[in-house]
Amino acid sequence: MPFAPVTDSIVRELCAICGDARVIFGDASRLARYGRDQVPEKHLHVPPEVVVMPGSAAEVQAVMRLANRALVPVTPRGAGSGLSGGAIPVHGGICLSMERMDRILEVDTANLVAVVEPGVVTNRLDEVLKPLGLFFAGYPMSEEVCTLGGNAAHNAGGGRAVKYGVTRRYITGLEVVTPAGELLTLGGKRFKDVTGYDLLGLLVGSEGTLGIFTRITIRLLPRPRYRRSLLVLFDGVQPAIETVPEIVIKGRMVPASIEFMDRISFQEACRSLREGIPYQRAGAAMLLESDGSHEAQVAAEARMMESVCLARGPLDVFAADSEEESGRFWKIRKQIPWTLKTLATHSSIEDIVVPVGAIPAIIGKIQALSSQYAVRIPVFGHAGDGNLHAHPLKDPGQTEAAWYDLIPRLLSDLYRETAALGGTISGEHGIGSKRRGYLRLVMDAGQIELLRKIKNVMDPNGILNPGKIFD
């Protein structure tokens, strides 16, 4: 792709569109901050040539018209909290940071929707919704930092997707700027729509490669009044993970959360938090949660989950009834990726997903790969959806060269095992730049070619977030 460089004249045009103070150029350290996201692989980081911070859809349109004319690549950016390199401008060019478009435009209680700009941090919307007794149920676990635009672009999932599904289920409307700078209005506040092809659904999860979201309409649900959380410690991985299909199938219920943490994940997170729970003996832990607006039902679901666990001989069962108490359990779970990153100079955060019944099998495969490659691979994640974060960690005794030689082979093996179990390489983080080389392991050439053609329909010049999804 013969992209053009960002010239002084382009920078002047960007300043004219958004204002001088909204353009970062020539300042390497500030630019570098826009060249990374939360992928731990530093070699994937690439700074943009210029950062521009539009304040309106009209400004986004003007930037895109300029870029499309000049053939300069544009990489949209939310919070930079992604885990696939999706916001990294791998071909340089313009970083389109949505940080200024952070208004909650409307909370429409008559229609049970919120209308927001893409730069709104997920938890900020939640704070507004809480006193109204409403919530956005599709939020991911990075809710303190991630933005709603990024969530929509990645079709983010989270810790409650077992019951509530992921982001796409809740997006009823999108205002989108196309790569050519046109404004599209898709959907709205209505909950059903089969008028033409589902362009809205196609754009959600397109990783910022098909259009830039400038306004998002989100369906709200009644906020559950009650929740009951269980933290169950087991002496090993198998009894813990075998509860997952059992809760879902024998329990005949759809709890809010079924989270799994293996020994390293759980113990290291507890240790870093100086947690008082006797975590030292635990070989694995499950965080199970039911919620709802009817107290007795929530309690009954929790009892059912507890009884499934008790049949497997857990070490300990801790229960929490309030948001505060369950917050303690979730703090451990949320701490895991942060702690794991500190355990090694190099690591990879994986995001495989398998059919829920294959969860015990994939855990076994990961353990085998860990032995085969002599690499620790802690595993944790949304087991109730079949979505697990395996996290290979470089051994301190290993050279960097050995790690970079090993990790593509390890990931290829992991992905092949995942595919063989009917799974795929990303459940919620996306392909981005990190996994684009592996797409062909789970998708045939004909299908990849169709996706490329759809990309070409929306972005004939290929200027929007190039170097993502496709190799």
Add this chain to the structure above:
Amino acid sequence: MPFAPVTDSIVRELCAICGDARVIFGDASRLARYGRDQVPEKHLHVPPEVVVMPGSAAEVQAVMRLANRALVPVTPRGAGSGLSGGAIPVHGGICLSMERMDRILEVDTANLVAVVEPGVVTNRLDEVLKPLGLFFAGYPMSEEVCTLGGNAAHNAGGGRAVKYGVTRRYITGLEVVTPAGELLTLGGKRFKDVTGYDLLGLLVGSEGTLGIFTRITIRLLPRPRYRRSLLVLFDGVQPAIETVPEIVIKGRMVPASIEFMDRISFQEACRSLREGIPYQRAGAAMLLESDGSHEAQVAAEARMMESVCLARGPLDVFAADSEEESGRFWKIRKQIPWTLKTLATHSSIEDIVVPVGAIPAIIGKIQALSSQYAVRIPVFGHAGDGNLHAHPLKDPGQTEAAWYDLIPRLLSDLYRETAALGGTISGEHGIGSKRRGYLRLVMDAGQIELLRKIKNVMDPNGILNPGKIFD
């Protein structure tokens, strides 16, 4: 579009692919049966030149390769129970009837999915799932006749979508034959997937214009153990319809069903069923239902809905606790479209959807249009989703010419009012051939052009189900 006619040589090739007994040719009365669906507008019916009934994906591929080479249009067909002319071969050519591909291939209780061929009638799957305590929650109200392939092609909705959503939410995997005869495998038994663009989501609801489904994987949920249904009679439309936003918003809950029936719909359905309920005084009725696996919660939700209704002074409240008793209420609701069709020689079954808070407003607009055009427009449907079936009926005193002059103007006005309230022209029936001329009323030219280009990516020769969605 310069389509080629079906020649004797093409018929011979079709016989060679599927067997002579699977091809209908030259028999006008048998062909005519494949030239209609459930749209009441007989002038929309067009017979195919030939019908072919493939028995496998390989046979579908062979038919499509032939048609794509010969430039003969192909119209896929499920049960023919659609309401938008989607299965009508408006350009003649080949009707690809999926009636023989009707096997339930697998009910996988370990992964909570069913794998079916497209010709399986919805209720037949339900009968298999019932003893297993599972169900497919996205089924439409024509479940006794509609096929799962048709449901998926239209992203069908139904009477429980308030709580459970529509078909797309439950489809995790599709095997698809493209217009060129290639086989695509999308998704699988996994519940989350963000690997590349959501081609599966794009195909669901594409009305048989982008590909032919030969295998469908459906996510199953635990079957609710308890249900409680309320049939509430009001003396007028307004008090009935105003309960809708109140239940959803003030009630802070998501019941399974919130169905509305206006006076004509309710009374005529009751009359045709010789219903014992004192329907004669009712100006409107609501069918409300809660379900779940916890009896007390189901009862509490029903009480909440009842109290919202009682505050509006209903004429009568009837409650049902068992599937059998509630079946009586649903029988009335399901009878409506059949009864309304008998009330006039000409009618139109509409499928508008508005934001749920705009439900009372659109009812007012429909009443005004009814007066303005001097046409009865009974209204019923899935009020809890904002999805209403308005059903204009030709007056016996009106000439056919007057009706055909009036109905496009009436529909245009109805659609414009719907769009002005943030709604659109189809919530679950689709655009098909019936509404293609009206698409531009709710979608701008740029967006329609994008949809056309996506169609062109999948079907460069435009042979698959032409004359649908686009004008």
